[in-house]
Amino acid sequence: MAAAGIITEYDPLHMGHVHLMAEARRLLGPETGILCVMSGHYVQRGDFAVAGKFARAAAAVRSGADLVLELPVPWALSSAEGFAAGAVEILKATGVVTHLVFGSEGGDAAPLVRCAEALCSPAFSQRLREELKRGDSFPAARQRALETLLPPADAGALARPNDTLGVEYCKALRGGGIQPAAVLRRGAGHNCEAAGGGFVSASAIRARLRRGDGEEALSLMAPAMAEGYRAERAAGRAPASLSNCERAVLARLRFLEEADWAALDLGNEGLYRRFARFAGSAATLAELLEAVKTKRYPLARLRRMVFRAYLGLPPAPPERPAYLRVLAANRRGTALLAGMRTAAALPVLTKPAAVRRLPEEAQRLFALEARASRLYALACPDPAAVPDERRTGPVIVREEG
Known part of the structure; x- marks a missing residue:
């Protein structure tokens, strides 16, 4: 079975995320599996996820995904480039993903591919060094350097947060066989705390949680996420907060x-x-x-x-993750897993205890992940309620009926 890949955090899952999953299946066919690579307990902006990874992964499967794999913490807490590179390596290693589908302010992957090619060129490296000497931020210097190589319409992608991440995806996909597919983003901007026309952003939902507007925040989540969040809150595991x-x-x-x-x-x-x-x-x-x-x-x-x-993470993430860890799956997801058993370029980890049979590199990564989860527990209302990473298997979602 072929699958469409989606790279995400679902912090928390909202209707814009559900729309993207539905669009991926519409674009690639109803029999296409939806395979998500999702950050675990920590997210790329440098924070704790508001709800635990198993609850968020289960909500994703109940909302359109078929299989959710974890993006390990060294990549989840990395730059946009490191985040994208680690997640794309996971998608490549599955052996079943044909397309990477992502939200985009422009809705077109072609200019993002052109940006990616320009950013990887020797000419760009030279222009960037020259711009950095002016003392501005790296994003500003990179933008100006790219504008010397591409038309403004293409270079402008780096001024838009989703398109910027899309460019990083396209860089990581170069030569790998997976095709990028951009879906026009609807609703509020990536980092906008206000509700926009259409779907609200995760930032807007988190802002309401911080203000104590819990019920309003729940009404803006995808229904399965709201249900999962209520259960996590009742158990003392949410919201996680610094x-x-x-x-x-x-x-x-x-x-x-x-x-x-x-x-x-x-x-x-x-x-x-x-x-x-x-x-x-x-x-x-x-x-x-x-x-x-x-x-x-x-x-x-x-x-x-x-x-x-x-x-206590390493200064930079390793070249690629050492395993493919399953967080949640449904019936179609288990069929994808069956295909991955023979097609995957990395070990597929479903039972935590099985990590003992993996190479030392994988054991070190899992130990680091377990430590990060123990520290995440301290951010939760009841640290004792957070399950032990070493004894927690994936959530298997049974379809109703």
């Missing part, structure tokens, strides 16, 4: 020396010195980020650096 464990994060950061921060500063731009200077005295994470930030560094990058330090 406010529940901020001092634990700060305590970890106070242990770090300048050399530890330097290892996390992949651009070697001196950012580590600012963290080393202020992390030992900041009383809140907001105070630390305010002291460290400059116009050159996006806040999400700083937050990811904090979370990578908190979790």
Whole structure:
């Protein structure tokens, strides 16, 4: 069985996400499987997911997906480039995915492919070095460098958040056999906290949860996500919030020396010195980020650096994940899994105990994931209610009737 791949966080799952799954099946045929690669307990903006990964994965399967695989935490808490590269490697390794379907402000994959080719060219590298000398942020420098190589209509993709991520997907897909398919995004913008015409954004839903408008937030989620979130909240597992464990994060950061921060500063731009200077005295994470930030560094990058330090992640994710871990599946998803048993280029992990039979690299990755889950539990209202990663298998959704 062939499958369409979707890379996502579902933090939380809303009707725009459901629409994308439906569009993927409409574009590629009703028998196409929908295979999602989803971030686990941590998300790319540098934060805890508001609900646990198994609840979000189960909601996805009840809303149109057939199989949900986990994007391990080293890639989930990476730059857009690292996030996309890790997730695409998982899709490639399944051996069953033919297309990567994603939301796009432009709704056309062709200009994103042209951007990806330009960004990978030697000419772009030279232009980028020249622009970075001006001292602006990396995104601004990259935008100007690309505008010297492409028409404005193409280069403008980097000014739109979903198209920017789409470009990273297209970069990671180069030469891999999976085709990109862009679906026009409807509703509020990617990082907009207000409701737009059509679907609201996940940011808007999270903003309502932060304000205590829980019932309104639930009404904006996909029905299966709202049901799952209510169950997670009743069990003491949601919402996960930094406010529940901020001092634990700060305590970890106070242990770090300048050399530890330097290892996390992949651009070697001196950012580590600012963290080393202020992390030992900041009383809140907001105070630390305010002291460290400059116009050159996006806040999400700083937050990811904090979370990578908190979790003890390697400075950069490895070349690719070491296994394909199943979070949730339905009947069609189990059929996809059957095909993956022979087609996949990486081990398929359904039972956590089976990791003991995998190579050492896979065991190290799973141990890191288990540690990250234990620390995620501290962000939940009742840490004791979060199940042990090492004893939790996938959610199998049985179709009604």
